[in-house]
Amino acid sequence: MQKIINKANNVVEEMLAGYIRAMKDSVASTENDRVLKYKNAPVSGKVGIVTGGGSGHKPAFIGYIGKNMVDAVAVGEIFSSPPAQMFYDAFKAADAGQGVACLYGNYAGDNMNVKMAIEMANADGISVKTVVANDDVPSAPKNERNRRRGVAGEILMWKVGGAKAAMGAGLDDVIAAAQKAIDNTRSVGIGLSPCTIPEVGHPNFKIEEGKMEVGIGHHGEPGLEVAAIETSKEMAKRMADIVLPDLPFNKNDEVVVLISGLGSTPMMELCILFNDVADILDKAGIGIYHSYVGNYFTSLEMAGVTLTVMKLDEELKKCIDFEADSVGLRQFER
Amino acid sequence: MQAFLNTNGSVIVEDLITVIQENRQYLSDIDGAIGDGDHGINMNKGFTLCAESLKETPGDLTHCLNTLSKILMTKIGGSMGPLYGFFFQSMAKKTGDNEKVNGQIFGEMLNAAVGSIQTISDARVGDKTLLDVLVPAAHTFNAYFAQGSDFLTALHEMKSAAIKGRDSTKEMIAKKGRASRLGERSRGVLDAGATSCCLILCTMADSIKKIIK
Structure with missing residues (x-):
């Protein structure tokens, strides 16, 4: 540890x-x-x-x-x-x-x-x-x-x-x-490595090298399946296929996209994934109104990512645009 | 009629503290299989805080149960803090000001514990929770006692029912708590709450044997 x-x-x-x-x-x-x-x-x-x-x-x-x-x-x-x-x-x-x-x-x-x-x-x-x-x-x-x-x-x-x-x-x-x-919000996570609660001293679940856990929870709860690790494009497609049909999100919807690392995944990889998610949304005719990319909600030092999409209406847009000043989220009124 | 003195009952809570401390790792390991592996840690934290409090202000069984309950409810969160907090609080209400605790009162303590869990959780027997231990244990104790068995015999039967209940959770699919999202994959592992409940009831039975007259 x-x-x-x-x-x-x-x-x-x-x-x-x-x-x-x-x-x-x-x-x-x-x-x-x-x-x-x-x-x-x-x-x-x-x-x-x-x-x-x-x-x-x-x-x-x-x-x-x-x-x-x-x-x-x-x-x-x-x-x-x-x-x-x-x-x-x-x-x-x-x-x-x-x-x-x-x-x-x-x-x-x-x-x-x-x-x-x-x-x-x-x-x-x-x-x-x-x-x-x-x-x-x-x-x-x-x-x-x-x-x-x-x-x-x-x-x-x-x-x-x-x-x-x-x-x-x-x-x-x-x-x-x-x-x-x-x-109006749907999320999905992919885990790439486990995390260790300090007092437990060892990871309480495993993700083998070269594998990824699709649908993992924020405490390592097992997901939908363990699959061989994929490219960012493939992960983006897999995540979009889980999230988008569930609400469902449709053509001409305007959305907030939030991509959060799970703790030890570098910002660089989050940006790569965001780029691929944005491509998918563009192709589906879904407009990205606002995006958040960073470590917003983590699970100790787990590697991996969550994709969250929220469908907007006028009231939600106003609330998203509103000034906020906190350590985790800081934005000026737009 | 077999009974023990409320003033001698503090040993029951002392024994509970010891058994939870000794099983800290075991309970966390069981929890780690389908939960997040902190059940033993959180239980140990609560029971150890209780030990410290009782060292400062000792008392009879009612006092010890109330102390344990209060610490679990105010210091230990998760779902086990409130569940076991209510569990011990309801037992303390039954021992109350009674000078002696006999089989009748102990049976009421078990029933009260079942009722207290049901006020904050809608779990049922078969959902892979501590109720799979507590409900058959309470039922068995009260059934034997009502049929004329003495306190000790009824306790002995209660232990068997608790162990059987604990083991029955292995093949169940979790319906409550974090493991419930696993569906079929929660099968094949004991439930951590049921395991700690079994430890608690069996330890209570063994402690009572030491002080019963």
Whole structure:
């Protein structure tokens, strides 16, 4: 295991300590050492945006704390949901009296802990509503969409929900926009090498040299198939063939494309893949309105990539165009 | 009637802490086959925090179960934090202020544990979860006890049912949690939650044997 750590069982604590010191211009600690918030949260008059999840996905989740983005984040152990108490404390850190939109990914632990946290918040008079991301196409068939995992599409959900809240929308409108964002979004991942949870000390799954796992999850959950590694063009086609028919995306649609590395794949390869994905979309007559290419949602040091596509309408375009300032996503209004 | 003193029951939680610490790697390895390999790590973290807390403020079984529950729910996330948090909290409600814990109360503890899991999860027997251990164990204990078996005999039968339940998860297809996305590929491996639940129930039975009168 080649890692820059001190104690394997203390990596989350030490990561947070370092993160807060490095990013003190945008994030602040709270009374709960596992809850981070935007330095200006709660933002007066604005619906609070909260998310949370296991660690190991940098810049998700804490990297999306910032202006017009996420207000507070509950930070779990590596690949493990934060407990209810942390989600509850994140709700409190984000609530300015306008209610809280909790936008998170569809995993059993997160579902349970968020549900318990909402009961605690309601007892305190804090109104919390949720959107559960389920953009990962390979994780369940289309008729069981409610079983699908949330992956990199969560970033677009936060971008849209965060912008809508910053525009002054009420809780129901923020929830509706974030729900529309994820309903219009589909993702797929390809894994090229495994990752190691420091405390486990060895990879808990294998991808043989020369192979790739199509449909892999953000924690190494097995995908649809293990195939011989292909060229970027072939991978792009394979991913597009999974993502595009599922919504489906049609000719003349305008979309956001988000390509995220899974941790150790160089930016160069992400650009090569983006070029091939853009060719496929051009040929299909699907317009790329905005693109994000980089390490947006990773799985420790896994090699590989996720492709996420979101179909736009006028409301979503406005939200995507809105200024955002967070460590993981920073853009000027266009 | 066979029973043990609530004040002597702290040894049960002490034994649970030891068995989870000893099986940290084993539980993580099982979890790694179809989950993400952290079940043993997270359980060990929670139970070890509980050991530290109990060293500072010891107490009877009710206190120890409440301490364990509170730590699992506030410090340990995942799905096992809330599930086992509710599990031990519901048991502590049954031991409550009782001076002695007899077979009647222990049977109620098991039933309460089943009920508590069902309030936060819609899993059923056969879904490859800890309920595949807990439900038959509770049922077996209560059935034997109701038919006139003594506490110890009913505990012995409960252990057999728990082990059988654990082993039954091997051939099941996961319907809940992270492994449920694997469908057919989740077959052939024990469920990590069922395995830890079996360890917990068997350890409770063995500990009670040491203090029962």
